[in-house]
Amino acid sequence: MTGYIRLILAIIVLLSHVGVTIKGLNPGVIAVVIFYMLAGGVVSHLWQEVVPGGKGKLCRFYKDRVLRIYPLYLYVATLTLLFVVVTGYGAPYFSPTAIINNILIIPLNYYMLLDSAILTDPSWWLIPQSWSLGAELQAYILLPFMLLYKRLKIAVFIVSFMVYTLANLGVINTDYFGYRLIPGVMFIFILGGLIRQTQVTQKGWEWLIALFIAVIVQYGLLAFNSAFTHPYTQETLIGLIIGTPLLLLAGKVQLNLPLNKMAGSLSYGAFLSHFLVIWMLDYSQLVAKDSMLYYLVVVVVAVLIAYSGMQFIELKVSKARRLKGLK
Numbered sequence: 240m241t242g243y244i245r246l247i248l249a250i251i252v253l254l255s256h257v258g259v260t261i262k263g264l265n266p267g268v269i270a271v272v273i274f275y276m277l278a279g280g281v282v283s284h285l286w287q288e289v290v291p292g293g294k295g296k297l298c299r300f301y302k303d304r305v306l307r308i309y310p311l312y313l314y315v316a317t318l319t320l321l322f323v324v325v326t327g328y329g330a331p332y333f334s335p336t337a338i339i340n341n342i343l344i345i346p347l348n349y350y351m352l353l354d355s356a357i358l359t360d361p362s363w364w365l366i367p368q369s370w371s372l373g374a375e376l377q378a379y380i381l382l383p384f385m386l387l388y389k390r391l392k393i394a395v396f397i398v399s400f401m402v403y404t405l406a407n408l409g410v411i412n413t414d415y416f417g418y419r420l421i422p423g424v425m426f427i428f429i430l431g432g433l434i435r436q437t438q439v440t441q442k443g444w445e446w447l448i449a450l451f452i453a454v455i456v457q458y459g460l461l462a463f464n465s466a467f468t469h470p471y472t473q474e475t476l477i478g479l480i481i482g483t484p485l486l487l488l489a490g491k492v493q494l495n496l497p498l499n500k501m502a503g504s505l506s507y508g509a510f511l512s513h514f515l516v517i518w519m520l521d522y523s524q525l526v527a528k529d530s531m532l533y534y535l536v537v538v539v540v541a542v543l544i545a546y547s548g549m550q551f552i553e554l555k556v557s558k559a560r561r562l563k564g565l566k
Contacts, residue, residue: 242503253513272478279431329358348373378428399426413469508545
């Protein structure tokens with residue numbers, strides 16, 4: 240079931256980037272918040288149930304995450320690079336720093352501080368949505384230590400939620416600290432781990448319920464005072480409100496849906512490749528924008544690129560991950 244959830248979320252992000260909104264709200268932001276929660280659940284699952292214990296556990300975990308994130312990312316980034324070089328789309332320029340930042344991914348999360356742009360018109364790096372991968376990679380680095388040290392997890396959870404709340408109130412930059420940067424979103428990854436924990440051991444309900452109530456109260460107060468004036472505040476709160484019961488339900492209801500695993504595999508590639516498809520269609524002018532056909536073509540071509548990445552890259556990498564004793 241989670242495979243289809245991931246693919247649907249990826250398609251929602253895609254549609255948000257071609258201008259689809261829901262009553263003025265950006266559905267892609269809601270989807271990214273749920274992606275953060277899923278990532279936290281994956282880390283909890285890997286650390287506690289999959290990665291062998293003992294000496295070198297942390298190193299094996301990091302190797303698994305690198306093999307999961309980077310090969311397909313570099314595949315799509317290479318396809319995008321070939322496209323912009325051959326066509327000249329976006330007037331690309333290649334500074335050493337920008338290239339390194341695009342390869343490392345994490346610096347892209349700090350685009351407001353670091354210039355990592357490859358294109359000049361529009362001013363983008365190779366995979367614009369990869370700023371969220373930068374946040375995710377930072378969470379992967381930090382989460383194992385929080386699983387090892389419970390007090391650290393509790394402290395980070397509380398501080399991060401406080402940063403997020405201050406961002407929602409406009410005390411600090413709402414867009415950056417309420418949605419993009421790790422200090423304000425780290426609690427969402429921890430929340431995903433808590434959801435996974437409650438599914439497996441029934442522990443963590445107190446924290447889970449307390450956070451959910453706090454989110455509901457915050458949403459209610461902001462709505463009552465018509466205070467949804469800062470970017471993405473309403474969307475991130477909705478993501479938390481929808482995502483928590485959705486992922487709890489997904490873990491409890493075991494549906495053997497056909498092609499669920501494939502849907503999950505395609506989701507990451509579709510998430511990575513859809514800006515490449517948007518740029519290709521913008522360059523070729525083959526399909527009129529803001530039409531149902533345009534939306535359909537973007538989704539289908541992004542999924543086809545994802546399928547090629549799954550066949551040529553992910554299947555081979557999955558074998559390498561299994562050779563390292565990982566599932």
